[in-house]
Structure formats: C-alpha cells, structure tokens
Amino acid sequence: MEKQEWGFKENHELHAAASFTIRNILEAIMGNIDETATGKPMIHLGHGDPSVYPCFKPSPVLEEALVQSIQSTQFNGYPAGVGIIPARRAIAEYLTRDLPYELTADDVFLTAGANHAIEVVLTFLSRPGANILFPRPNYPIYEARARFSPLEVRHFDLLPEKGWEVDLDGVKALADENTVAIVLINPGNPCGNVFTIDHMRKIAELARELRILVIADEVYAHQVFGQKPFIPMGVFGDIAPVVTLGSLSKRWIIPGWRFGWIAITDPNGILRKTGLAETIKSTLVIAADPPTVIQGAIPYIMKNTPDSFFLNINKILKGASDMFYERLKEIPFVACPHKPEGSMFAMVKLKLEAFADVADDTDFCMKLAKEESMILFPGYAVGMKNWVRVSFAAEPNVLQDAIVRLKAFCLRHAKQQ
Numbered sequence: 001m002e003k004q005e006w007g008f009k010e011n012h013e014l015h016a017a018a019s020f021t022i023r024n025i026l027e028a029i030m031g032n033i034d035e036t037a038t039g040k041p042m043i044h045l046g047h048g049d050p051s052v053y054p055c056f057k058p059s060p061v062l063e064e065a066l067v068q069s070i071q072s073t074q075f076n077g078y079p080a081g082v083g084i085i086p087a088r089r090a091i092a093e094y095l096t097r098d099l100p101y102e103l104t105a106d107d108v109f110l111t112a113g114a115n116h117a118i119e120v121v122l123t124f125l126s127r128p129g130a131n132i133l134f135p136r137p138n139y140p141i142y143e144a145r146a147r148f149s150p151l152e153v154r155h156f157d158l159l160p161e162k163g164w165e166v167d168l169d170g171v172k173a174l175a176d177e178n179t180v181a182i183v184l185i186n187p188g189n190p191c192g193n194v195f196t197i198d199h200m201r202k203i204a205e206l207a208r209e210l211r212i213l214v215i216a217d218e219v220y221a222h223q224v225f226g227q228k229p230f231i232p233m234g235v236f237g238d239i240a241p242v243v244t245l246g247s248l249s250k251r252w253i254i255p256g257w258r259f260g261w262i263a264i265t266d267p268n269g270i271l272r273k274t275g276l277a278e279t280i281k282s283t284l285v286i287a288a289d290p291p292t293v294i295q296g297a298i299p300y301i302m303k304n305t306p307d308s309f310f311l312n313i314n315k316i317l318k319g320a321s322d323m324f325y326e327r328l329k330e331i332p333f334v335a336c337p338h339k340p341e342g343s344m345f346a347m348v349k350l351k352l353e354a355f356a357d358v359a360d361d362t363d364f365c366m367k368l369a370k371e372e373s374m375i376l377f378p379g380y381a382v383g384m385k386n387w388v389r390v391s392f393a394a395e396p397n398v399l400q401d402a403i404v405r406l407k408a409f410c411l412r413h414a415k416q417q
C-alpha cells in the first residue's frame with residue numbers, strides 16, 4: 001500500500017522543552033526591542049555572557065594557546081571518546097590544586113561545554129523509575145534536558161532568607177529508595193550565592209545518608225567576591241561521591257569555545273565499585289566531543305593564564321555587584337533579598353501589587369524590553385514566578401544606565417495612590 005503521508009512529523013514535546021531554554025525565552029523578549037522607537041541602545045542583562053564587553057576581554061594566553069594548537073597540526077584528528085590525555089591531565093591538575101585528594105586524567109572526561117556535561121549526566125543516571133533532586137530556582141537547561149529522560153524530577157527549595165542555602169529538611173522529605181542524585185550549583189546561578197563549608201559538609205552527609213550521588217555544577221568556580229571563599233564540593237568526596245561539572249565558559253569568558261568537563265572525586269572508589277564510572281565513560285564514547293584543536297590548547301591555557309586575569313575579573317564583578325545591589329535600593333517595588341557573593345547573577349523580587357499594569361514577571365520583562373530596550377530574564381523560567389534574574393556582568397556605565405532605566409520603568413508603572 002502506498003503511504004499517503006510523510007513518515008516524519010513535528011515533535012511538540014521538543015518544542016515544549018526548547019521553549020524552556022534561556023535562548024528561546026530571550027529571543028521572545030528580544031522581539032519586543034525597538035532601539036529606534038525608544039532611542040536607547042539595547043542593554044542585555046538577561047544572560048551570563050559578558051564576552052561582548054571590552055572590560056571582560058579574555059587573556060591573550062587563550063589566543064596563543066589556540067594558535068599553537070592549530071600550528072602544531074597535531075590536533076586535526078579525531079580525539080579519544082572521552083578526550084585526549086594531556087587535556088584531561090591538565091584539568092585534573094587544575095582541580096587538584098583545591099582538593100585534599102589527587103585527581104588523575106582517568107577522573108576527568110571532556111565535554112562540549114557544561115551544557116553538554118548536563119546532558120551526559122542526565123543520560124548516564126537515567127533508568128525508569130528513578131528520580132533526581134533539582135534545586136528551585138535552577139539553571140533551566142537541567143529542566144529542559146530532563147524532559148527527555150525517564151528520570152522523575154523532584155525540586156527542593158533554596159531559601160532566600162537563609163542566603164539561598166539548600167532546604168535540607170526538604171531534601172530529606174523528597175528522597176526515597178529510587179533517588180539517584182542531587183544537583184547543586186555553587187557559586188549559584190541564578191541566585192549569586194556561595195555555600196559555606198559547613199553547609200556543604202551537611203549536604204555531603206545527607207547525600208551519604210540517602211546514598212545518592214552529588215552533582216556539583218561549578219562552572220562559576222572561583223568567581224567569588226563576598227566574604228565566603230569558593231570550596232569545591234569534591235573536598236567532601238570521601239563522604240559521598242561527587243561528580244563535578246566545569247567549563248572554560250564563565251571563568252575564562254569564552255562561552256563560544258564550547259569546552260567543559262566532568263570530573264569524579266571519589267576517593268573511596270564507590271563509582272568504580274558500582275560500575276557508574278564505566279557507565280559515564282560509555283555515555284561519553286557515544287556522545288559528541290569538544291573539537292580536538294581546543295583540547296590541544298588546554299594544557300597551555302591551564303599552565304599560563306595568569307592569576308591577575310582572574311583577580312581582575314573578580315574585581316570587576318565585585319564592583320558591579322556592589323553598585324547594583326546598593327543602587328537597586330533606590331528603585332521602588334523591587335528587592336534583592338541577598339547580596340550576590342559569586343557568579344554573575346542576582347535574583348530580584350517584584351512587588352507586583354504595587355504596579356498598575358504589570359501582570360507577572362514575563363509581562364514585566366516584555367514591557368521593560370519594549371519601553372526601555374532592556375533585557376532581564378523572567379523568574380518563572382528558573383522556577384521563581386514574579387522574580388527576575390539580573391546578570392550584573394556588564395560595563396559599569398552600562399549597569400548605571402540600566403539602573404536609571406529600571407527606576408524610570410517602575411515609577412511609570414506604579415499604581416496611583
């Protein structure tokens with residue numbers, strides 16, 4: 001019999017997942033911008049990519065590293081499935097600097113950025129009937145990706161009144177015998193918080209008690225500028241096994257290079273014994289790889305990026321966060337309950353009842369884009385309705401301008417007394 005219709009068709013489940021990603025949501029908001037009508041150049045505080053600003057320009061070491069890698073002609077071939085050894089070793093050495101254990105190349109697997117690492121993690125943990133614990137608010141790719149996994153997602157809260165600490169009792173109440181892992185993002189996206197060492201130990205002890213893996217998303221590792229130091233979760237790998245996700249994107253400010261990693265800190269060998277270490281390897285062998293030329297540049301980058309580069313970036317972020325947090329107090333109907341201490345984000349709460357004609361966080365972001373050519377990220381998409389996420393990683397004068405526009409917008413939309 002001849003088929004009447006094409007065998008392929010539109011996938012609505014995929015649309016639904018994609019509509020949840022930062023890129024898609026920002027695209028919708030961006031559609032509302034008309035710089036000619038407002039006479040204002042666009043200010044984009046909707047995502048964490050400051051690579052467009054001159055003050056965040058990357059270290060020249062990166063360019064040298066890539067040029068050397070290309071000129072060597074050694075990195076034109078296919079890499080091994082989990083990455084080339086010198087690059088894995090360089091990442092292992094880099095991570096070991098902050099750990100009481102020594103990681104080797106065998107503990108590190110390379111990915112095309114941390115987003116890819118998230119996809120890999122959700123693949124190797126997947127089995128029907130299992131569940132995974134995500135923070136609320138969360139980084140949206142976890143939610144979007146989990147829709148394609150048989151894993152059931154359960155959310156525990158981060159508590160704004162406690163500096164966005166994990167609600168440990170909530171975690172305990174959510175977990176059961178089918179829970180496989182808990183995801184933590186520290187320094188935090190979207191909250192800009194940093195966990196204390198005591199809190200992290202408690203999380204590790206709870207993971208041990210619940211017999212679950214700790215997935216530590218540390219793409220903002222070392223990007224801290226408050227009172228608390230950055231401590232990698234891997235420090236507690238002897239309490240419960242830790243799988244760390246890392247990336248060049250945020251600390252080196254080159255998200256376009258698409259290079260990240262998955263590292264295992266498991267001094268008791270639990271992942272080896274349970275076979276999960278082999279499962280991770282198998283997942284990566286059948287996944288995409290980061291480009292070999294980028295892998296070839298990694299040892300040079302890890303060895304030669306000067307501390308002064310990172311210190312300067314943290315100094316800029318601290319200045320931006322201080323200024324943003326202080327000046328936000330001038331603006332009515334918005335509040336930031338916790339001063340950012342790391343990453344490049346702050347969560348800001350909208351006092352919706354004070355606005356005359358703002359229905360919710362999406363409406364706020366859409367109108368702000370239209371009237372002020374300014375982009376913020378609606379909180380519903382990170383799990384916090386009627387909040388907005390602000391990236392303060394921008395040039396100081398841009399951020400000052402953003403404050404002025406935000407204030408004008410809030411005053412213009414205030415309910416008349």
Ligand SMILES: *Cc1c(COP(=O)(O)O)cnc(C)c1O
Nearest residue numbers: 113114115139189247249255260
């Ligand atoms: C930006 C970000 C990622 C993705 O990083 P890439 O390496 O660019 O893919 C993952 N997790 C969090 C929390 C992020 O903010």
